[in-house]
Amino acid sequence: MTQLTGLSRSLLFSILTTICVTPVPLPGYTEELNAQPDQPPIPELELIKEEETVSIASRHEQPISQAPSNVYVLTDEDIRHSGATDIPTLLRRIPGMEVMQTTGADFNVSVRGDNQLSANKLLVMVDGRSIYVDFQGQVYWKAIPVTLPEIKRIEVLKGPASVLYGFNAFDGIINIITKSPEEMRGTTLQFGGGAYGTISSAAIYANTYKNFRYRLSYGHDQNQQWRNGSALAFRNDKFNIQTEYVLPDDAKLSLSGGLVSMNRYDGPVTDAAVVADAPTLGNAHVLYERPSFFVRAFWNGYYDTDQANTNPLLANFLRFTDRTLSSTNVIRANTYNLEAQRVSELTTGNRLTYGINYRYNTTSSNFIEGYSTENRLGFYLQMNGRHSKHSPSWRGYAMIWIPLSIPRSALASHSSLHQSRIIPSA
Numbered sequence: 001m002t003q004l005t006g007l008s009r010s011l012l013f014s015i016l017t018t019i020c021v022t023p024v025p026l027p028g029y030t031e032e033l034n035a036q037p038d039q040p041p042i043p044e045l046e047l048i049k050e051e052e053t054v055s056i057a058s059r060h061e062q063p064i065s066q067a068p069s070n071v072y073v074l075t076d077e078d079i080r081h082s083g084a085t086d087i088p089t090l091l092r093r094i095p096g097m098e099v100m101q102t103t104g105a106d107f108n109v110s111v112r113g114d115n116q117l118s119a120n121k122l123l124v125m126v127d128g129r130s131i132y133v134d135f136q137g138q139v140y141w142k143a144i145p146v147t148l149p150e151i152k153r154i155e156v157l158k159g160p161a162s163v164l165y166g167f168n169a170f171d172g173i174i175n176i177i178t179k180s181p182e183e184m185r186g187t188t189l190q191f192g193g194g195a196y197g198t199i200s201s202a203a204i205y206a207n208t209y210k211n212f213r214y215r216l217s218y219g220h221d222q223n224q225q226w227r228n229g230s231a232l233a234f235r236n237d238k239f240n241i242q243t244e245y246v247l248p249d250d251a252k253l254s255l256s257g258g259l260v261s262m263n264r265y266d267g268p269v270t271d272a273a274v275v276a277d278a279p280t281l282g283n284a285h286v287l288y289e290r291p292s293f294f295v296r297a298f299w300n301g302y303y304d305t306d307q308a309n310t311n312p313l314l315a316n317f318l319r320f321t322d323r324t325l326s327s328t329n330v331i332r333a334n335t336y337n338l339e340a341q342r343v344s345e346l347t348t349g350n351r352l353t354y355g356i357n358y359r360y361n362t363t364s365s366n367f368i369e370g371y372s373t374e375n376r377l378g379f380y381l382q383m384n385g386r387h388s389k390h391s392p393s394w395r396g397y398a399m400i401w402i403p404l405s406i407p408r409s410a411l412a413s414h415s416s417l418h419q420s421r422i423i424p425s426a
Helices: 006-021 029-035 043-049 076-082 087-091
Strands: 071-075 097-101 107-111 122-126 151-158 172-178 186-194 198-209 212-224 232-247 251-269 273-277 280-290 293-310 328-347 350-365 371-386 393-405 417-424
Touching: 071 076, 076 087, 076 151, 087 097, 087 107, 087 151, 107 122
Parallel strands: 122 172
Antiparallel strands: 071 151, 097 107, 151 172, 186 198, 198 212, 212 232, 232 251, 251 273, 251 280, 273 293, 280 293, 293 328, 328 350, 350 371, 371 393, 393 417
């Protein structure tokens, strides 16, 4: 008789144990299990399956997985959990974004190594309306005309996008999308404070009446200087109103406006000077929108009285004055913009987007000669989609942006762009 070694006995014992403990279903158990009806979906799990939609990449709403560009989204939940008191601090969470703060009020934001003082190549919008100050060639990040509780999400597209958005979108685009009055129905109050005399507050009321919806908001923010803790770096008051009227066939008419008044702004900082600003910015926005078409008109106003303090290293060689040797600069600038766009579904999953944009800028200042104007006209066309369900998305576009007249002032950029390309993306 063959003797089992210790290893053979251990192996045999393991096999017998596995056979003994293997569960055997009772008669009828399998049939009863298979006969049970499908369980209803668990709401919490359905929320996990939800996918963010974005509109910044192709200028129409689509799931973020189908966007033909590198898009990042900050949701209202991200904003609440961040504890941030301003939007540049929120943008630090996004890979590839460069946020530089030079004073208690002045920020410069850019993408992919292109940041600098007075950075001017990133287009910033609120609900599709540009808040870029064309005359100054910059964004007042502490004066963005919306309070943090009103923000639904922030969409960020990193990389050149001038083909669809025109001037000042060379590095990328940031679109701040606000909540509708229906989503904010009721009263919202928020107050926060911190070091350097930081105060961040907001009061919002929204309601609906039949097809009419409205939202009113007020915000107050301030903090002290870094170099002098007893002096203000900035203080502002924001007033905003948004109204909507729902029309048949999923159409909507929106009217909104606001005012941001700053009695102190420590900046902007340039290579040659530190400017002490006190700007006031106003805006008005009208939008008629259907599922595949919109027409938009907006006005941005900018009024400022500033004092340029020359860099001490250059004080013996450089001074900023007007013809009367006054160093106080009084600026008035206005931007009028008109835009229309249509999206056509060619085949399943393939869309054609085309539109036209016209912009008129006016500027007056005692530091420049006379009254300056600028006209810009742009046409764009984009086609994007995918050949099959599992194939990568693709995008083709053609555009032309034409400066019809060049101003004598220091507007952001004057060169026309003319491109036609095909870009594959995963």
